[in-house]
Amino acid sequence: MVDIAEYAxxxxxxxxxxxxxxxxxxxxxxxxxxDIEPHRVLLVSGIGQAGKLPHYTRGNVFNSLHGRTLPPAxxxxxxxPALTVIAIGGDGDGYAEGGNHLLGTARRNNDITYxxxxxxxxxxxxxxxxxxxxxxxxTKTTPQGADMPLNPIALxxxxxxxxxxxxxxxxxxxxxxxxxxGIQHRGFALIDxxxxxxxxxxxxxxxxxxxxxxxLDDQDHDPTNKxxxxxxxxxxxxxxxxxxxxxxxxxxxxxxxxGLARGPLVERELAxxxxxxxxxxxx
Amino acid sequence: xxxxxxxxxxxxxGQGVQSVGFILAKAFARGGFHVFADQDYESKVxxxxxxxxxxxxxxxxxxxxxxxxxxxxxxxxxxxLHRTELAAQGIVIFDGDKAKGISGxxxxxxxxxxxxxxxxxxxxxxxxxxxxxxxxxxxxYDQETMAEAVRHHFGTGDSGEGNVRAAIAGxxxxxxxxxxxxxxxxxxxxxxxxMLLNGSEAIALGAIAAGCTFMAAYPMTPAxxxxxxxxxxxxxxxxxxxxxEDEIAAMTMTIGAAFAxxxxxxxTSGSGFALMVEGLGLAGITxxxxxxxxxxxxxxxxxxxxxTEQGDLQFVLTAAPGEFPRAVLAPxxxxxxxxxxxxxxxxxxxxxxxxxxxxxxxxxxxxATVSRFDLSKVSIDRGELLSPREIANPAEYKRHKITASGxxxxxxxxxGKALVVTDSDEHDxxxxxxxxxxxxxxxxxxxxxxxxxxxxxxxPLPLYGPDKAExxxxxxxxxxxxxxxxxxxxxxxxxxxxxxxxxxxxxxxxQAVAQTIDRANRSLVVENNATGQLARLxxxxxxxxxxxxxxxxxxxxxxxxxxxxxxxxxxxx
Numbered sequence: 001m002v003d004i005a006e007y008a009x010x011x012x013x014x015x016x017x018x019x020x021x022x023x024x025x026x027x028x029x030x031x032x033x034x035d036i037e038p039h040r041v042l043l044v045s046g047i048g049q050a051g052k053l054p055h056y057t058r059g060n061v062f063n064s065l066h067g068r069t070l071p072p073a074x075x076x077x078x079x080x081p082a083l084t085v086i087a088i089g090g091d092g093d094g095y096a097e098g099g100n101h102l103l104g105t106a107r108r109n110n111d112i113t114y115x116x117x118x119x120x121x122x123x124x125x126x127x128x129x130x131x132x133x134x135x136x137x138x139t140k141t142t143p144q145g146a147d148m149p150l151n152p153i154a155l156x157x158x159x160x161x162x163x164x165x166x167x168x169x170x171x172x173x174x175x176x177x178x179x180x181x182g183i184q185h186r187g188f189a190l191i192d193x194x195x196x197x198x199x200x201x202x203x204x205x206x207x208x209x210x211x212x213x214x215x216l217d218d219q220d221h222d223p224t225n226k227x228x229x230x231x232x233x234x235x236x237x238x239x240x241x242x243x244x245x246x247x248x249x250x251x252x253x254x255x256x257x258x259g260l261a262r263g264p265l266v267e268r269e270l271a272x273x274x275x276x277x278x279x280x281x282x283x
Numbered sequence: 284x285x286x287x288x289x290x291x292x293x294x295x296x297g298q299g300v301q302s303v304g305f306i307l308a309k310a311f312a313r314g315g316f317h318v319f320a321d322q323d324y325e326s327k328v329x330x331x332x333x334x335x336x337x338x339x340x341x342x343x344x345x346x347x348x349x350x351x352x353x354x355x356x357x358x359x360x361x362x363x364l365h366r367t368e369l370a371a372q373g374i375v376i377f378d379g380d381k382a383k384g385i386s387g388x389x390x391x392x393x394x395x396x397x398x399x400x401x402x403x404x405x406x407x408x409x410x411x412x413x414x415x416x417x418x419x420x421x422x423x424y425d426q427e428t429m430a431e432a433v434r435h436h437f438g439t440g441d442s443g444e445g446n447v448r449a450a451i452a453g454x455x456x457x458x459x460x461x462x463x464x465x466x467x468x469x470x471x472x473x474x475x476x477x478m479l480l481n482g483s484e485a486i487a488l489g490a491i492a493a494g495c496t497f498m499a500a501y502p503m504t505p506a507x508x509x510x511x512x513x514x515x516x517x518x519x520x521x522x523x524x525x526x527x528e529d530e531i532a533a534m535t536m537t538i539g540a541a542f543a544x545x546x547x548x549x550x551t552s553g554s555g556f557a558l559m560v561e562g563l564g565l566a567g568i569t570x571x572x573x574x575x576x577x578x579x580x581x582x583x584x585x586x587x588x589x590x591t592e593q594g595d596l597q598f599v600l601t602a603a604p605g606e607f608p609r610a611v612l613a614p615x616x617x618x619x620x621x622x623x624x625x626x627x628x629x630x631x632x633x634x635x636x637x638x639x640x641x642x643x644x645x646x647x648x649x650x651a652t653v654s655r656f657d658l659s660k661v662s663i664d665r666g667e668l669l670s671p672r673e674i675a676n677p678a679e680y681k682r683h684k685i686t687a688s689g690x691x692x693x694x695x696x697x698x699g700k701a702l703v704v705t706d707s708d709e710h711d712x713x714x715x716x717x718x719x720x721x722x723x724x725x726x727x728x729x730x731x732x733x734x735x736x737x738x739x740x741x742x743p744l745p746l747y748g749p750d751k752a753e754x755x756x757x758x759x760x761x762x763x764x765x766x767x768x769x770x771x772x773x774x775x776x777x778x779x780x781x782x783x784x785x786x787x788x789x790x791x792x793x794q795a796v797a798q799t800i801d802r803a804n805r806s807l808v809v810e811n812n813a814t815g816q817l818a819r820l821x822x823x824x825x826x827x828x829x830x831x832x833x834x835x836x837x838x839x840x841x842x843x844x845x846x847x848x849x850x851x852x853x854x855x856x
Binding site for chain 1: 656
């Protein structure tokens with residue numbers, strides 16, 4: 001069995017009280033519970049406070065550019081499907097800069113897990129509005145107030161994501177379970193995580209969320225029912241559902257690739273003579 | 284007089300100009316001739332004016348000719364547009380049943396193309412194939428070789444056989460009705476079969492031979508055929524081809540696959556590359572080996588999508604913020620495109636950096652006959668790639684270890700227990716992000732040190748012509764064929780000239796370039812761009828100001844005759 005000590009990393013440089021600590025703990029617990037050793041994991045992150053997470057634990061790490069989290073993560077999985085690939089980024093990374101990649105990945109259904117630390121604000125650049133900030137949220141760059149917030153859960157379902165869940169950094173055990181389910185899911189799993197930012201978002205605090213979140217697991221919710229899932233996806237405000245909102249089984253991108261029928265790309269023998277079959281076509 | 288035959292097929296998009304041009308090229312190639320063919324088309328699916336030029340020779344050729352011996356005009360516009368390009372004895376083949384309105388007489392010869400197509404092939408759509416038969420009948424070519432080339436293109440089904448009958452109908456019409464009209468007669472030559480392919484196909488083939496197993500690309504003319512060819516071979520040869528949401532994803536996917544251990548590439552044109560530039564820097568700082576094919580077209584922005592230019596040289600040299608090592612190769616010919624693509628993969632792995640193969644629309648879409656690629660001569664160099672056995676203590680492994688060569692021995696994720704960590708932030712040897720000034724300095728120096736050894740792997744092509752000449756022409760990339768032929772013509776006319784051609788541009792082979800230019804009384808840089816980008820590069824890297832530049836930026840490729848004309852103007856000034 002893998003011991004959680006194997007995932008021990010240096011002390012994170014996050015603000016005291018940051019929701020990221022809970023997400024880091026939940027991720028480590030999920031990997032340990034699934035008995036996955038660090039060298040079998042590839043953590044691909046973007047830029048933002050969330051993007052630093054891989055440096056605070058152990059595993060293979062590709063810390064990418066801002067917003068460019070999903071493309072390298074999905075391609076690494078194609079190259080070596082034996083890797084457990086977990087993409088990690090914030091709401092700015094995933095829903096603004098990387099928005100197009102979210103749509104593309106959802107449509108392809110690449111077999112990776114994507115954790116979005118959603119604190120509804122930009123932390124690394126110190127407090128600007130994010131795509132999920134509340135409407136009217138005034139910041140130094142948005143004196144007119146933030147635009148209409150994007151609904152990542154509804155968007156992900158509509159775009160074709162086959163596992164859509166919402167976690168809460170205030171409930172590590174519940175979040176850890178969701179991450180485990182996401183890793184075990186065959187296909188693209190998006191877990192949007194409510195992650196209060198104590199420094200730059202004084203509106204959506206732990207207390208604010210605690211008054212509102214409720215678990216879908218306790219309800220009579222069928223996550224395979226897309227219409228019911230959309231109804232839950234649209235719920236926000238006084239009551240905010242957390243847990244698995246929607247899931248379906250659909251063929252993964254990897255399974256559809258004819259090129260992968262010959263085995264993982266990283267294990268291919270590079271044999272120039274193979275090209276002879278193509279050379280003769282041009283004679 | 285230039286040896287061989289020049290055929291031009293002209294018509295609008297949808298008339299099968301490309302098919303007929305290609306089959307003609309194939310028929311001559313199969314018959315043992317050297318062939319060079321290029322295409323000129325508008326960015327339209329239907330309509331517009333397109334042409335395809337096929338040059339056939341008994342000796343090696345690598346450029347098009349401006350003179351046309353046979354013009355197969357599939358519409359009237361083609362007659363009007365290209366009549367002036369005819370050689371003295373050249374002729375135009377036009378549909379005889381429609382030829383009444385064609386004035387000017389002389390060289391226009393009518394042949395009942397659509398009628399024969401309907402009668403013999405079963406559809407008037409095959410008028411283009413009848414025209415092809417007429418052309419081959421005019422030169423008395425081998426009929427069976429023609430039929431084989433038609434089947435190669437259209438297959439052996441009903442459509443293929445219909446087209447064969449159409450071609451034979453045209454051929455026999457020419458033999459009987461147009462006998463003696465054309466002086467040039469070409470029969471098959473025999474000898475070893477050569478390959479006939481274009482630059483895009485050569486690059487795709489090179490990638491397969493080099494063991495490229497992953498390609499992500501977003502369709503963009505003129506780079507698209509590369510991904511299409513690789514994708515068509517996914518079942519048989521196993522490369523994975525992904526068409527993602529945009530070029531940003533194409534580039535960063537390529538990097539992700541390469542990080543995991545696949546040989547990976549992407550391909551695009553200028554504006555697509557502009558989107559990839561951020562990712563190029565990511566490959567630079569994470570030291571991920573990857574190949575980018577940049578097939579240039581006239582820019583900025585959308586520019587002229589189906590035309591050619593060499594306008595992105597300065598762009599690729601410094602694309603992406605900051606400073607990091609890269610290599611830039613620019614294939615000179617179709618054959619070179621194959622071998623340099625393989626070299627690109629090897630350099631990328633050996634030095635763990637991005638390599639850009641800079642080609643253009645002209646080379647990508649031009650067909651040439653080449654000697655069969657000898658795959659036994661392909662070597663694969665994956666550089667300092669560690670197998671799990673070579674890592675004695677996986678816990679101590681450092682992906683970005685500082686070494687004398689600047690190259691850090693590379694482990695792959697999950698090929699052993701070593702953890703592979705890298706970061707787009709500046710990082711320490713273990714790959715974790717840092718802010719430390721000393722480590723930053725050391726890491727910058729480590730990465731840039733790779734250039735020291737990389738420089739030795741970059742060389743210009745051998746000088747064409749004598750070692751020392753009065754006039755040295757300098758070129759790069761796809762203009763090689765036209766320049767070589769221009770040198771031949773100039774020398775035949777008594778002008779002392781040679782050619783320095785660069786197909787490997789960065790790190791810049793400054794010493795070799797400086798030595799050659801220093802020996803010449805006059806140096807003229809010939810480039811398909813408006814501002815003389817290579818001339819600027821020569822100046823910045825060697826301090827030498829060349830005597831002059833011959834520039835062309837109308838979206839069309841250089842021809843040997845144009846270069847000769849321009850050189851003579853410069854020389855007599």
